Amino acid sequence: MHKKSLMTCVLLALPGLASAADTQWILDQATLTYHVSHPLHQTEGVSKAAKGKGVCHAGQCDFLIAAPVKSFDSGDSNRDLHMLQATRGAQFPLITLRTRLPEDASAAGTIHADLEIQFAGQTVQYKQVTFQVMTQGTETRISGTIPATLADFKIDPPSLLAMPVKNELPVRVDMTWHPQ
């Protein structure tokens, strides 16, 4: 009887122990800003519609952040529609970013992350991208710039007055996470 009770207690406790080993991170808010340079003007498009999740196991955390391509707002509806077309955003509506970080990375002031970004039907990897990490209470703020280019994602540079935009497409990332 005593053995049976002990076994039952262990079996009931196991799932709880297993889930306690996995920490999850939830993206509270994110601001993604792309920057495009044209000889006649500079343009920025901002999205605050990103969602993200991180799952930690055995000292490593896998993060996924995604944002709809059409959620970027540059302040000009015509430009946003052209951006959506040029980036094949109706065919590939999401931008996803995956990365794997050590679980203790949130304590560091600076991290270097290997990123895998899927956008415009292409998957591109960026190695050792620098991000600043700042933890306040339960919130961890991560910010940095992804050195993306149009060529990386096989996007034809849009042009205005027969002048194309520059190839560089830096994307500023500003995110706030909290552990669950």
Place this chain on the structure above:
Amino acid sequence: MQQVLARAIAGALPAYEDLAFSPQAQPAPQPGAPSVGDLGFPVDQTQGNPQDQARLNKRSHMLKIHQRLGLITTVPLIATLFTGGLAGGKSTSSTTRDLHATLGSVTAGMYFTTAYFSIFAPRIPGTVSRGPIRLHKTLAWIHGPGMILTPILGAIAFDQKSRGEKVHGIASAHGAVAVVTAAAYGLAIVSVSFKF
């Protein structure tokens, strides 16, 4: 003339509807890693839509032609304005007046061809105009009627001159209407070219 040109250019457009598309494929995540499905996006934000992409492609293509033709149209437009100053005089016929009328006709033809590619570019449902494009579209309500009115007034003025009369009545507004039209047209180009 513009209809023939419009048909010729439209015929050169690729048939985007025929292009093959595949839905957005997500790379296999690491075992235990979060997937897109975990993030809670509505299905319509994660599934690719080939029809929507084809519509966007066709729209962008037509608006590119609109942009190019619009820029090219500025050449005969400026030439028409220049020759307009020399189209007067007392003679019943004048080479400069004929040249001005010809350039005006070319300008009007190219203008309406340009407008065709904007007016008939596919609309994207749910899009509300924001930013400089609003001014660009608003100015069309000035230069559009102006481009209809200017050649009509010009034809009346031409007819009066040919009869040896001084330009009078409504035809005397030809020059003023042309200048306002050209100014609105130039501003429409500038509005989407520079950031204010």
